Amino acid sequence: MSERLTSVAPETPSAEPTADALAALAEGGRDIVAEELSILERIQARVEEQLATATHQFEDLNSAMIELRDEIATAKEEDLASLMDQMHQLAALNAKRGSGRTAPVDPQNPYFGHLRLREARMGKLRDVLIGKRTMLDKGDGLSIVDWRNAPVSRLYYRYDELDEYEEEFDDRSIEGTVLLRRSVVVGEGKLRRIDTPQGSFALGRGGAWRDLGREARPSLAGGTGKAVRVPRGQLGVNNDLDGLADKRLQEITALIDKQQFGLITQPESGVVLIQGGAGSGKTTVALHRVAYLAFQDRRRFSPEKMLIVVFNEALVEYIRHVLPSLGVEGVTVTTYRRWSAALLRRLRLDIPAQRTDSTPEAVVRFKKHPMVLEMIAELVAEDLADVERSLEDRLRGRPGGEQVLEQWRKLAKLPPSVRGHRALRWLIEEDGRNLPAKTRAAAETSLRAFRGSVDDVVGDWAELFGDGRRIRNAIASKAPDEFSDSEVNTIVKWCAKKTSALIDWRDHKDEPNLRRDDDDDEPSSPRKPPRLDGEDDAVIMRLYQAKRGGLFVKGKRFEYEHIVIDEAQDLCPIEVRVLLDTASAGRSVTIAGDKAQKMIFDNGFVDWPQLLEDAGLPHVAIQPLKITYRSTRQVMAIAQHVLGHLHDPNDDLIARDGAPVSYFGFSDMGESVAFLGEALRNLMQREPTASVALLTRYPQQAEAYYEALHIAEVPRLRLVSRQDFTFLPGIDVTDVRQVKGLEFDYVIVLDPTRQNYPVRDSARHLLHIACTRTAYQLWLVCSGRPSPLVPQDLIDEDDEQPPG
Ligand SMILES: Nc1ncnc2c1ncn2[C@@H]1O[C@H](COP(=O)(O)OP(=O)(O)OP(=O)(O)O)[C@@H](O)[C@H]1O
Numbered sequence: 151m152s153e154r155l156t157s158v159a160p161e162t163p164s165a166e167p168t169a170d171a172l173a174a175l176a177e178g179g180r181d182i183v184a185e186e187l188s189i190l191e192r193i194q195a196r197v198e199e200q201l202a203t204a205t206h207q208f209e210d211l212n213s214a215m216i217e218l219r220d221e222i223a224t225a226k227e228e229d230l231a232s233l234m235d236q237m238h239q240l241a242a243l244n245a246k247r248g249s250g251r252t253a254p255v256d257p258q259n260p261y262f263g264h265l266r267l268r269e270a271r272m273g274k275l276r277d278v279l280i281g282k283r284t285m286l287d288k289g290d291g292l293s294i295v296d297w298r299n300a301p302v303s304r305l306y307y308r309y310d311e312l313d314e315y316e317e318e319f320d321d322r323s324i325e326g327t328v329l330l331r332r333s334v335v336v337g338e339g340k341l342r343r344i345d346t347p348q349g350s351f352a353l354g355r356g357g358a359w360r361d362l363g364r365e366a367r368p369s370l371a372g373g374t375g376k377a378v379r380v381p382r383g384q385l386g387v388n389n390d391l392d393g394l395a396d397k398r399l400q401e402i403t404a405l406i407d408k409q410q411f412g413l414i415t416q417p418e419s420g421v422v423l424i425q426g427g428a429g430s431g432k433t434t435v436a437l438h439r440v441a442y443l444a445f446q447d448r449r450r451f452s453p454e455k456m457l458i459v460v461f462n463e464a465l466v467e468y469i470r471h472v473l474p475s476l477g478v479e480g481v482t483v484t485t486y487r488r489w490s491a492a493l494l495r496r497l498r499l500d501i502p503a504q505r506t507d508s509t510p511e512a513v514v515r516f517k518k519h520p521m522v523l524e525m526i527a528e529l530v531a532e533d534l535a536d537v538e539r540s541l542e543d544r545l546r547g548r549p550g551g552e553q554v555l556e557q558w559r560k561l562a563k564l565p566p567s568v569r570g571h572r573a574l575r576w577l578i579e580e581d582g583r584n585l586p587a588k589t590r591a592a593a594e595t596s597l598r599a600f601r602g603s604v605d606d607v608v609g610d611w612a613e614l615f616g617d618g619r620r621i622r623n624a625i626a627s628k629a630p631d632e633f634s635d636s637e638v639n640t641i642v643k644w645c646a647k648k649t650s651a652l653i654d655w656r657d658h659k660d661e662p663n664l665r666r667d668d669d670d671d672e673p674s675s676p677r678k679p680p681r682l683d684g685e686d687d688a689v690i691m692r693l694y695q696a697k698r699g700g701l702f703v704k705g706k707r708f709e710y711e712h713i714v715i716d717e718a719q720d721l722c723p724i725e726v727r728v729l730l731d732t733a734s735a736g737r738s739v740t741i742a743g744d745k746a747q748k749m750i751f752d753n754g755f756v757d758w759p760q761l762l763e764d765a766g767l768p769h770v771a772i773q774p775l776k777i778t779y780r781s782t783r784q785v786m787a788i789a790q791h792v793l794g795h796l797h798d799p800n801d802d803l804i805a806r807d808g809a810p811v812s813y814f815g816f817s818d819m820g821e822s823v824a825f826l827g828e829a830l831r832n833l834m835q836r837e838p839t840a841s842v843a844l845l846t847r848y849p850q851q852a853e854a855y856y857e858a859l860h861i862a863e864v865p866r867l868r869l870v871s872r873q874d875f876t877f878l879p880g881i882d883v884t885d886v887r888q889v890k891g892l893e894f895d896y897v898i899v900l901d902p903t904r905q906n907y908p909v910r911d912s913a914r915h916l917l918h919i920a921c922t923r924t925a926y927q928l929w930l931v932c933s934g935r936p937s938p939l940v941p942q943d944l945i946d947e948d949d950e951q952p953p954g
Pocket residue numbers: 377378379402405406407410426427428429430431432433434435744747779780890891892893922
């Protein structure tokens with residue numbers, strides 16, 4: 151050992167109480183803990199010193215700058231350059247101070263890692279501590295580097311103890327050996343835990359240090375290939391794994407349980423509602439049902455006559471891959487948004503293509519509310535009542551008038567547009583032809599006016615939302631407590647503005663815009679189309695269906711023989727209704743979902759019976775699936791705890807036993823990255839085909855973790871921000887909203903803090919979804935104060951576990 155190194159290590163444990171505190175440790179452990187205690191003591195003393203002199207220095211710096219400024223003002227030409235140079239240096243120092251880069255180290259939590267390096271060039275030994283702030287070496291061989299930007303911190307993340315290192319810093323190559331690599335936990339100014347390859351040591355509650363043993367380091371292990379929802383090798387990258395997903399699916403087909411089988415083989419017609427907790431096989435059952443129906447009646451349930459609507463693009467990708475292995479190829483698998491946008495284009499309605507993303511929240515909630523379905527039904531009924539009144543007025547006292555009215559009423563079961571069409575045909579081409587000419591002319595006027603308006607969906611939409619009274623009445627009578635007065639005003643105003651913009655555009659869009667730019671002789675292009683709200687698409691489609699009795703493309707009714715709606719709790723009732731009305735007469739529909747995994751809030755979904763009622767479907771018995779095949783008992787216990795009052799004990803699931811769920815608390819992201827880096831590198835080395843999801847709450851956090859872990863040289867790391875999962879082995883760093891419906895071997899929930907997951911229903915749902923994505927092992931890694939949604943006993947257990 152060199153002098154420098156000896157100077158770092160204490161010769162004897164410093165104070166008496168420490169000697170007592172170390173009594174329970176074996177010699178090696180005692181040296182390690184004593185050494186770390188001494189380092190902390192010295193660092194804290196330096197921090198105190200620094201804090202005391204900081205104000206002083208600041209004042210000194212300022213007065214030095216003032217002096218220099220005065221000197222410069224009166225200086226001789228030849229002295230100017232050197233004075234300016236000094237001035238620049240001081241200014242730079244000041245700026246650094248202001249930027250916080252040299253902000254004082256927190257004595258309560260000064261660092262979390264300890265490296266001892268032997269540099270190859272001179273054999274020099276350095277002790278480098280890794281923390282959140284920088285503290286320069288004062289000649290005693292001790293420094294703290296900021297984990298985020300000090301190049302040397304990279305060594306901490308990339309190398310293990312006794313590794314030779316070689317890194318490029320500022321065009322310089324540095325080489326050496328990592329003699330020590332320890333992670334330490336300092337909390338409230340006290341050293342609490344030390345993790346080293348030789349063992350882990352923790353400060354017990356009574357103040358004595360305990361040896362936690364060598365195996366105490368937590369690890370992710372033994373879970374490769376547990377997730378089936380990640381069909382590996384599909385892209386042909388891992389040839390050794392090709393076909394694995396298909397084999398697995400056949401396996402699952404063989405494993406289908408009695409209750410699942412019962413749902414799969416329900417009669418062809420009618421609605422099958424698959425309800426069950428996370429991982430209970432809802433999607434699996436829905437897909438098997440598609441395969442089952444196709445097998446039962448190949449002609450009726452041919453692939454092009456079936457539609458599967460799922461929540462996100464990742465599930466689309468997964469299902470497209472899986473279906474062929476069930477013997478079904480070519481079924482349309484899509485998201486609602488994509489399906490609706492494509493269909494709307496094909497309906498050739500005169501509406502602008504662009505949608506706004508600045509719709510006020512209250513308007514979104516209003517337009518998704520089931521009351522809009524009722525408003526549409528009322529509007530249609532009003533139109534029909536109007537035409538009947540007009541017929542009665544015009545035909546009163548005319549010979550044959552009663553016959554026309556009777557015929558009109560006979561057609562009451564038909565959709566309005568068909569009814570208008572059929573009544574006119576009766577009048578012109580069938581029995582009505584024999585009526586007196588004046589009676590026919592009067593009836594024809596009313597019916598033609600009706601037929602002109604009945605196909606004008608945009609006009610209907612404007613009528614529905616352009617009339618403030620209609621909106622106010624609907625809210626007052628159907629959702630009296632759900633919108634505040636100011637929200638109602640916002641809705642009315644917004645809708646009025648949108649409808650008049652659309653009508654104005656429609657009436658004038660073919661005219662040149664006569665407003666000229668000053669320097670432009672030509673009239674500018676036709677008016678810019680207004681942007682409707684995204685929620686208008688479903689309303690317009692529903693209006694179209696309500697008026698015409700279906701959606702028609704090139705004169706043909708657009709319909710499916712079977713429709714699967716997965717994650718139905720995240721569609722709004724109008725969307726479900728629109729979808730269901732594209733089912734053929736038998737109404738063969740499979741709806742799957744889980745209340746606990748709701749991700750779209752304020753979408754009008756309350757419960758399954760309500761959804762069925764809003765969607766105009768008969769009530770069907772719901773028997774939730776009871777076994778969770780994905781996650782373990784340990785994971786489900788946490789996931790249910792997270793749900794809190796949203797958890798329905800009736801939804802309790804039977805789950806297999808598995809690895810314990812672990813919580814790891816750190817005070818800073820740098821610490822968690824250090825911990826994760828090591829755990830993930832080890833995992834990827836031992837289990838290269840494992841699938842891992844690292845889930846943050848927000849996309850920006852995923853980016854930050856991705857970058858930090860990239861620096862820590864974690865292999866096979868992928869940042870997923872737009873559902874672009876590769877479904878290959880490796881580590882996906884992403885935000886929780888991306889992973890709905892997916893499955894991974896290992897899941898690590900990152901930073902379940904109170905900011906990220908406050909005590910709110912929406913946060914409960916999101917954290918529940920995150921936890922239940924794992925088929926094997928779950929970790930919660932938190933830098934910051936944990937959310938109250940995380941079970942306290944799990945956090946307490948963290949005290950017993952060594953950190954990374
Ligand atoms: N009977 C079964 N035996 C064994 N494994 C099954 C069975 N049914 C489903 N699985 C597997 O359980 C996992 C979860 O299934 P699935 O994804 O269909 O559940 P889910 O209810 O749709 O989940 P979530 O709602 O969380 O998205 C999948 O890996 C699936 O292959």
